[in-house]
Amino acid sequence: MGDPVPALVKAEVPWSARSGTLSEKDRVFKTVEGILNKLTPEKFDLLKGQIIESGITTAIILEELLGPNNKVCPEEENVEAICHFFNTIGKQLDESPKSRRINDLCFYRLKELSTNQQLAPCMRFMVRDVIDLRSNRWIPRREEVVLFYT
Numbered sequence: 001m002g003d004p005v006p007a008l009v010k011a012e013v014p015w016s017a018r019s020g021t022l023s024e025k026d027r028v029f030k031t032v033e034g035i036l037n038k039l040t041p042e043k044f045d046l047l048k049g050q051i052i053e054s055g056i057t058t059a060i061i062l063e064e065l066l067g068p069n070n071k072v073c074p075e076e077e078n079v080e081a082i083c084h085f086f087n088t089i090g091k092q093l094d095e096s097p098k099s100r101r102i103n104d105l106c107f108y109r110l111k112e113l114s115t116n117q118q119l120a121p122c123m124r125f126m127v128r129d130v131i132d133l134r135s136n137r138w139i140p141r142r143e144e145v146v147l148f149y150t
Contacts, residue, residue: 025064040088066109073118080123082106083130090130091138107134 022030065082067074086093086106093099113119114127133140 029064066106066113070112070116073116074113076120076123079113079119079127082110083126086130087133090134094134094138103134107131 065074065078086103090103093103110127110131114124114131116124119127
């Protein structure tokens with residue numbers, strides 16, 4: 001047969017205690033990541049408050065995702081994540097005056113990114129689509145078509 005399975009060993013420092021040593025920024029990222037993993041338009045109302053409470057609204061977090069200015073090109077997965085975020089719940093965020101001000105900051109930075117030649121063309125087009133969607137009051141230019149094959 002095979003070798004016997006080794007016995008489980010209890011950790012010296014449990015996982016719950018280790019998570020207490022996270023910096024404030026890391027704690028916010030972990031919280032937001034957990035919320036976004038569950039995010040759908042149907043669950044927005046439930047999760048919206050959690051997003052705001054988690055600290056995502058601070059300029060430091062936005063800077064971390066999109067970079068501090070147009071001289072720094074953010075990672076493509078960060079740009080894509082922000083675009084999907086706004087495609088999913090941007091309309092609902094714009095309905096609240098507090099989150100709308102934060103959206104304004106984010107979209108100012110997105111407008112800078114839309115012309116940044118360091119960003120891949122497909123990412124620039126994705127950013128422009130989100131900017132256009134917001135300027136059109138979150139009404140898509142074209143209807144999404146979902147095909148089902150049986």
